[in-house]
Amino acid sequence: MLEQRIRDERQTWRPRPTLPGRDYRDEAVWEEEKERIWHATWVCVGRAEEIAAPGDYRTYDVAGESVIVTRNAEGELRAFFNVCSHRGTRLVDEGAGSVRKVFRCPYHAWTFDLNGRLVGTPNVEQDELFDRANYPLHPVHVATYAGFLFVCLAPEEPMPLVDFLDSGAESLTAYDRFGMADLRIGHRIVYEVKANWKIVVENYNECLHCPTIHPELVQVVPLFRFGEVWDEEIPDDGLQMVEGATSFNPTGRSTLPRLPGIRDEDVNRYYGMYQFPNLAVDMHPDAVQYYILVPRGPAHTTVISDYLFLPETIAERDVSKEPFVDFWDLISRQDWEVCERAQLGVSSRAYAAGVYPRKDRFLFWFNEQYRAWMGREPIG
Ligand code: FES
Numbered sequence: 534m535l536e537q538r539i540r541d542e543r544q545t546w547r548p549r550p551t552l553p554g555r556d557y558r559d560e561a562v563w564e565e566e567k568e569r570i571w572h573a574t575w576v577c578v579g580r581a582e583e584i585a586a587p588g589d590y591r592t593y594d595v596a597g598e599s600v601i602v603t604r605n606a607e608g609e610l611r612a613f614f615n616v617c618s619h620r621g622t623r624l625v626d627e628g629a630g631s632v633r634k635v636f637r638c639p640y641h642a643w644t645f646d647l648n649g650r651l652v653g654t655p656n657v658e659q660d661e662l663f664d665r666a667n668y669p670l671h672p673v674h675v676a677t678y679a680g681f682l683f684v685c686l687a688p689e690e691p692m693p694l695v696d697f698l699d700s701g702a703e704s705l706t707a708y709d710r711f712g713m714a715d716l717r718i719g720h721r722i723v724y725e726v727k728a729n730w731k732i733v734v735e736n737y738n739e740c741l742h743c744p745t746i747h748p749e750l751v752q753v754v755p756l757f758r759f760g761e762v763w764d765e766e767i768p769d770d771g772l773q774m775v776e777g778a779t780s781f782n783p784t785g786r787s788t789l790p791r792l793p794g795i796r797d798e799d800v801n802r803y804y805g806m807y808q809f810p811n812l813a814v815d816m817h818p819d820a821v822q823y824y825i826l827v828p829r830g831p832a833h834t835t836v837i838s839d840y841l842f843l844p845e846t847i848a849e850r851d852v853s854k855e856p857f858v859d860f861w862d863l864i865s866r867q868d869w870e871v872c873e874r875a876q877l878g879v880s881s882r883a884y885a886a887g888v889y890p891r892k893d894r895f896l897f898w899f900n901e902q903y904r905a906w907m908g909r910e911p912i913g
């Protein structure tokens with residue numbers, strides 16, 4: 534099985550090349566990625582809680598396309614391109630809002646209901662034989678898993694979200710016990726990182742940089758000292774924290790309640806997982822942190838970093854002051870700084886490609902997955 538092969542290649546590993554430098558810097562590659570990945574398959578944009586009630590909506594940038602996600606009168610999620618079907622005008626401003634029953638285009642005041650149906654066309658006359666049913670908003674597929682909100686911009690029906698999640702080396706579906714659908718965003722930090730999204734993914738998936746870049750982190754997760762991200766003794770990508778630690782912060786001490794569904798052995802562990810193409814989730818005994826990568830171009834990625842807690846915890850204290858938040862913010866800023874340095878280097882004409890030693894093997898497998906999506910031959 535692929536998953537086991539990735540993890541246990543101690544004997545057979547040989548140095549593999551990184552992606553070529555142009556994949557991190559070229560506009561042409563970025564345009565092709567939009568066609569083959571960002572506008573072709575499921576992409577995580579946020580959390581279902583961000584659109585709470587019927588008529589609430591929020592726009593999301595999906596590699597340059599503005600998408601509206603809303604809830605209809607039945608409370609079901611609906612998503613559309615942010616484009617009027619009359620003459621293409623941007624329908625709503627970027628951000629979040631709420632409408633009563635319809636979206637009204639600011640140009641000629643055509644209106645669309647919460648299912649995207651065209652319901653109002655002022656001054657289009659009865660005798661024009663104009664059939665409103667032919668001009669709905671352009672639909673976008675939308676689905677959720679564990680409270681995460683995914684959209685797919687492809688016109689055809691995509692594979693079911695769960696199958697997509699399970700198609701890589703790691704999957705969100707392995708962590709149902711963390712009960713993430715019931716957690717809520719207690720704090721959000723948004724970072725603008727001057728680096729290609731793949732550099733951010735690759736940084737997330739290796740720890741050869743940890744002893745140098747994260748002196749505080751390696752105190753909490755001892756295995757990271759050795760540049761390893763995979764503990765062969767623990768399933769599901771779990772890593773043992775330092776003895777006695779029950780929370781992800783420099784003291785290891787938690788004052789947050791333990792998440793109800795986790796196992797006893799989870800209490801001293803940290804679980805990190807990456808879901809292609811743009812979600813990385815860090816699960817802890819008492820809280821969850823995740824990154825959603827929003828690529829803006831070949832050399833710019835907006836990284837949304839959210840902190841999930843039990844709703845009752847958010848109600849009773851200012852979670853933004855939790856040491857858990859400070860700790861992840863510190864680690865994040867340390868990472869973005871080296872990602873930006875990496876971007877500068879790979880943008881040089883000297884950088885044809887680099888090399889992956891064994892402890893970079895998850896990056897190689899990410900690259901193989903990327904090559905498959907891009908229609909390229911695997912290196913193997
Ligand atoms: S472009 Fe939207 S109503 Fe005309």
Ligand SMILES: [Fe+2]
Binds near residue numbers: 736737747868
């Ligand atoms: Fe890091």
